Amino acid sequence: MAHEWATLNGTDVDPDIRRFIDETSAxxxxxxxxxxxxxxxxxxVAEAVRAPWTAGGPVMHSTVEQTVPTPHGPVRVRIHNPSARADKPALIYVHGGGWTLFSLDTHDRxxxxxxxxxxxxxxxxxxxxSPEVRFPVALEQVVAVVRxxxxxAQTLGIDATRLALGGDSAGGxxxxxxxxxxxxxxxxxxLKALLLNYAVLNAETSDEYHARFGGEGYMLASDEMEAFWANYLSAPSDRANPLVSPMLADVAGLPPVFLAIPECDLLTGQSLDMERRLIAAGVPVQSRIYQGATHSFLEAVSIAPVADRAFQDASEWLRDTLIQASRG
Structure with missing residues (x-):
């Protein structure tokens, strides 16, 4: 007899994250x-809905934009520098949005x-x-920005020996x-560190997570995720490519990884599975599961202590990991 997993229809979501979901839904x-x-x-529409959530927050010492050459044309980057201290580490950040939506503006905060x-x-x-471009265009652009x-690094005023790469959802x-x-x-x-926030790590999601978190009451629905895949992939066979579904990849030899895992998310099982694979491959990994959090919960940092905690956990890990990198 097949197991039947029950959804709680969002009643297990943290109250502040519930408010975030309700307000964005409205x-x-x-x-x-x-x-x-x-x-x-x-x-x-997506930009307009997300705009209030990117307001406020830390003030930067400087913010500049420029373009970076890539194999697929120039790509704009936005560079936030929080202080005058020279030769700081750098985090290259890749925003989420199912490869289809969102921007530097929605993820500015x-x-x-x-x-x-x-x-x-x-x-x-x-x-x-996507779908204007498809796999592997955006991925190769990200790689070009890292290089x-x-x-x-010297021109940018950053330490080339302490580069991290991070992202959320499709950016993860x-x-x-x-x-x-x-x-x-x-x-x-x-790269000396990887920061993964509720990352998409497999084109296939278990029946359990589809049933529990893929419907009403959560931030990322099963049908929405499939639409994103349809936009991103060049062919259905790409689903089995390890550069699309890294759960299928050999993960040995990667830099230390931080996994920010919301408890109530369609993709949570993927992060938990990847944590086990990384540990088995000898990759240093630190994970945190945030109770009652959902997909995109970091965007609710202006009202949600659970998001504030996740930012602080990852930032402390990032700082410590990059300090260790500087010591060799």
């Missing part, structure tokens, strides 16, 4: 369904939080979105797979 309800809009129109809390320069990557940051996917690409190209030493 804002979306003021617009036509995203699925009824063109991709550009859907992006405009996330980047500033890490910059201020860890005292690192944060370089946000404005990679090209650029390493080569231009490309964080992990970019590290795999660099390792396999003999450049694994460029």
């Amino acid at each position: 804002e979306y309800a003021r617009h036509p369904l995203l699925s009824s809009l063109s991709i550009p129109e859907a992006r405009k 996330l980047m500033r939080e890490y910059a201020a809390r860890a005292d690192v320069v944060v370089i946000g990557v404005d990679y090209d979105l 650029w940051a390493s080569k231009q 996917n490309m964080t992990f797979t970019a590290a795999l690409m660099l390792r396999d190209a003999g450049e694994g030493g460029l």
